[in-house]
Amino acid sequence: MKQPDDVRTLLKKRFAGKHREWLVAGDPSQQWPLVIPLGPPSEAEALKQVDAVRDWASVWRNWSGEGDVKWVERRWRLLGTQRLPEALHLDGPRAVCAWIGELDRWRIAERRFQDLCQRWPQLALTASRLFNVLADFEDADFQRLLLALDWLEANPRSGLYPRQLPIAGLDTKWIEPRKGLLAKLLAGIRKLDGNGEDFHSLSGLESLPAVVQVRLLDPVLRARCGGLRDFSAPVEQLAGMSLEPTTVLVVENLQSGLALPDMPGTIALIALGYNVDVLSRIPWISGCRGIYWGDIDTHGYAILHRARCHLPQLQSLLMDEATLLQFSSLWTKEADQCAAEDLPLLQPAERIVYQGLRDHRWGHCLRLEQERISWQLVLLALGIPR
Secondary structure, three states, X not given: OOOHHHHHHHHHHHHHHHHHHHHHOOOXXXXXXXXXXXXXXXXXXXXXXXXXXXXXXXXXXXOOOOOEEEEEEEEEOOOEEEEEEEEXXXXXXXXXXXXXXXXXXXXXXXXXXXXXHHHOHHHHHHHHOOHHHHHHOOHHHHHHHHHHHHHHHHOOXXXXXXXXXXXXXXXXXXXXXXXXXXXXXXXXXXXXXXXXXXXXXXXXXXXXXXXXXXXXXXXXXXXXXXXXXXXXXXHHHHHOXXXXXXXXXXXXXXXXXXXXXXXXXXXXXXOOHHHHHHHHHOXXXXXXXXXXXXXXXXXXXXXXXXXXXXXXXXXXXXXXXXXXXXXHHHOEEOOOOOOOOXXXXXXXXXHHHHHHHHOOOOOOXXXXXXXXXXXXXXXXXXXXXX
């Protein structure tokens, strides 16, 4: 015997699994009404709980919410004729959403979905997968989104930088966190699957040059660059230099990289993050000894794995289980863990820590940031006398 709370729980699950399909459905008659059986008891079951059955029937008799309660008449030998609620019929998504407190969001998402599909009918499938965006965007942001798509579709090869777009309210700060969304929608408009297409190739906008922060840790190398110790350069310009180091040290944290002392034949490439793909574009480091030092968290290992795709000789520094456990008092939380189940280029000891972090073996979403590690231990690991 389903109570309203039971129906609500069921409808929340149904909504979670079906709302995208409901948005894009062309013929509502194919899916509606949605029939929720209320589970009327048999006479044998009713005899064991007469009061409960009476109360249950009363709840549905007095129900004034969304939906049409269908009743069934049962002629029982001992309890006589009883009229019981048999099923709840809901005539569309709005009725479901009214039950679960999602009606306002549904109306907004439905209206915006229709706005998009009126302009670009081919967007129906793509847009249906973006329910949260459609439901939760501020009105001003959604209007900017439409203006951006209109302009980018009309000017597919503009070659402008984002800040140059002649659209009110659109600048780099607005576009940067929405690149993925814009790329999905542009791919949908052009009937592309989106695989292998990045935001800049889809939008026709110019990307900023990849700039690499470099620290020269050897006086001999500095002399070749007019005495410069620290500089940033576009990767294309950096690739054209011929520094000929023997060791390249990839360091994730900026301050950790800037604190490094001199090391013979060594350069540090600092704070690349997931942009470690640039390593493949600097030919004169391909034969160097490589060291990677990053945070002990899931993204640190994911970046290490990605860097090894381009510099397979990279060895990790202080990213082992012993270091993690030694500084347990300095652990913090990783907001969003890397989703990859396996990173095959990790070495066995690294993979153990990565899986342990994902499995929360030592705590929920913990991390050890590299700058929290004792500097004396860092120098020792680098082979530098204290």
